[in-house]
Amino acid sequence: MTHYIGVDIGGTNIVCGLLDEQLELLGKVKKPTGAANGVDYVLDLIASMIDELLAGQGLSRADLGAVGMGNPGFIDPERGISLSSANLKWHNEPISDKLGGRLGGIPVFIDNDVRMYTYGEAARGAGRGFKHVMGVTLGTGIAAAMINDGQLYYGSGFLAGELGHVPLDGETALCGCGLRGCLETIASATGIARIARERLERGEPSVLAEWFPGEQRSAITAADISRAYDQGDALARDVLDFVGRNLAKGLAWAIALWSPDVIVIGGGAANAGERLFAPMREALEPLVLPMYRDRLVIKTAEMNDDAGVVGSAAFAKARAGA
Amino acid sequence: MTHYIGVDIGGTNIVCGLLDEQLELLGKVKKPTGAANGVDYVLDLIASMIDELLAGQGLSRADLGAVGMGNPGFIDPERGISLSSANLKWHNEPISDKLGGRLGGIPVFIDNDVRMYTYGEAARGAGRGFKHVMGVTLGTGIAAAMINDGQLYYGSGFLAGELGHVPLDGETALCGCGLRGCLETIASATGIARIARERLERGEPSVLAEWFPGEQRSAITAADISRAYDQGDALARDVLDFVGRNLAKGLAWAIALWSPDVIVIGGGAANAGERLFAPMREALEPLVLPMYRDRLVIKTAEMNDDAGVVGSAAFAKARAGA
Incomplete structure (x- = not known):
């Protein structure tokens, strides 16, 4: 064999x-x-x-x-x-x-x-049985890929799928890629932690300020935001709501341009689960045509x-x- | 034969x-x-x-x-x-x-x-000789299609390419599709005329107000905005600048997700030419990664x-x- x-x-x-x-x-x-x-x-x-x-x-x-x-x-x-x-x-x-x-x-x-x-994920995980599978990873950055009928979509220079590197209106954080306000600066594990830290620095109240006093703030991760969220922390809830809503904007474009049957979301920040995906789904509703909404399934990755x-x-x- | x-x-x-x-x-x-x-x-x-x-x-x-x-x-x-x-x-x-x-x-x-x-356009027009060809039409609405190596990209339900139907931040005009603020409500021949008319209704000065007094305003077309632009009309210039900048936002997502070698822009509103495409190119620059900018060609349709x-x-x- x-x-x-x-x-x-x-x-x-x-x-x-x-x-x-x-x-x-x-x-x-x-x-x-x-x-x-x-x-x-x-x-x-x-x-x-x-x-x-x-x-x-x-x-x-x-x-x-x-x-x-x-x-x-x-x-x-x-x-x-x-x-x-x-x-x-x-x-x-x-x-x-x-x-x-x-x-x-x-x-x-x-x-x-x-x-x-x-x-x-398409062969053996959450995308199994779907013909048009879009994968997204929310990790240090964001990236996406699209598989149609078992074939990966590449585009010119094999460069298709840079979902993380389109700037969002009004966002100005410098991205690792050199552009400003990229989706990746917000809707990634790194982005979630950055946004929470910046809001703590502005003096907003949060249980995170107790857990990570002073200089320790730099150690905050996306997982800590989920932990704070589960304790009813308003800042954590607000950050994941903001990130989910922005993630929806990027997904709306991917849905209209690629038309996937299923979107499989993985990567470290996907561990936030519905804390992140509930606001994302709510924001997505008025951003995509009913013909996409009716056919599209959004799942979390199964194979980690x-x-x-x-x-x-x-x-x-x-x-x-x- | x-x-x-x-x-x-x-x-x-x-x-x-x-x-x-x-x-x-x-x-x-x-x-x-x-x-x-x-x-x-x-x-x-x-x-x-x-x-x-x-x-x-x-x-x-x-x-x-x-x-x-x-x-x-x-x-x-x-x-x-x-x-x-x-x-x-x-x-x-x-x-x-x-x-x-x-x-x-x-x-x-x-x-x-x-x-x-x-x-x-890919077989015989502006896209000839390119491997990854994206076509866009700016007419009554906006639509897009993508050809890779001679093969059309379809996605689930053959629904890929609805570039016109993703809402833009802060835009609220009701689209024919039922959503609000879609790119199509702005960057189409219909959108250009609508935006100009709305600004005239707010009393903004323009040669268009002389050409189309009172109720005649409803007859204004995208071609009239270009005509006014050529007479140095500030409102016409501003409208095409605004539309070009918004078109760039949609194209930025299409470039990152599809990675075309060439974008061929046609349809009635493309007749505005550089009046529309100059602000579009300027707005596109900070919205796309250099690796795309360096390889991408943007052309107007040749076959009308x-x-x-x-x-x-x-x-x-x-x-x-x-």
Whole structure:
């Protein structure tokens, strides 16, 4: 039986998974990325993680059909090149060739992480059974991907899906991308924490001011806002309401332009759940045509940490023509 | 040699064109739609227009490979059904079957008008030579379509591309779709005229107040605003500036989500040219990532009235597998 490997690489950790032909996850291993050691170190590490997983199941490289890998940053999936990754400091790295070479020529297919997450949720998670699947991740930033009939949507330069980088009217926070007021500065885990901190700095009352006095404020995360929300904190409620309403604006454009059957929302900030999604749904109602509202399902991701690994493996299996 | 027919049907007129195998337009005929007479009347009329075109070139129905048709409203191009057209008062009409039957079984392929316009501009007009072509029409309303590698993008229910129906922050004009503040209420020929009229009603000075005194104001069109602009009219300049800036907001989302290589802008309001596009380009600059700006070309449509006819014929040729 042919097996597949899915790799989910981030700035902090690498997760490798071994899957069987039905894309059932047989085992996983997680290690610190160590990106500062350079691309060769990271690819050697991934190759050793793959060998470790195979050995654990009594398998060898000969049992592998293909390896898939989800990467942060901009990817050329056709040529298997990491064009640019701020997190990994990779630029024009031929990852598919370099990793494939280390694995004795096993085909390696790469794409960006939000596409692989969406591929995983579409194949085995919340998007299963839907024909047009939109995936959104609300993490450090926001990104989106669209799958139609099993095919990822790419656009020119493989650059489609930058839902996080369109500025919102009246918003001025400087985004990591260089623009101002991008949706990502608001509707991301980072954005939620930033907005709460700024309001605390303006002296607004909140239980967060007790939990994080003075300089400790900088440690506030999106999860803390949810915790405060659950204690009835008005500031926390207001922040998640504001973020949900702005997220709805971005989704309204994506719905009108892409027409998904389902939107699967994942990433760290999605853990806020209905605290965030209830105001989002309310704001979305007058922003989208009834013909979309009537057909569209909005769900939270089901596979969490496994979506990237399973999606990468499923993508590799499809690309290998298996 | 196999020939093709392209039909562009609107609420006012039908244009039929006869094209050769290289999609060169050999002849065109235009007649009033007469939609009030019902769908059978309209389809009989189209069949007679096709016969007229064929006879004019000494051809017969046996010389036809396929017929394509661009329709207003919502279309199921797979089944050839006009799902809903407010202009034509058609609902769930199996147009491909009905017209094909009238033509002795020649295959008929239909889609909506903005997709056929975009197909035409991509095949033979301003989008020629680009891989990812986005078409926009600024007419009575706004619509958009996206072609990747020759393939139209549809989404769920064939509903993708409703660029005109996302509400803008702070805008409240009631849209024909039932929502409020849609981009279409501003950045369309209708929107331009409406905004100018509303400002005249508030007593703002303009040469338009002299040209259209009192009740005549209701006759103002987008073309009149351009005329006033050319006389240095401040109100006209301000209206087109406002509309261009709002158009940029919609395009910014389309660019980030679809990543086109080229945007081809057509429709009546596009005749305003740089009067509208200069402020649009200026507003777009801080709204899109440099990676898009660097690769994207924005052009006005080149085929005007022929894009729908040629696009429909080209679409029919491709769908017929020729």
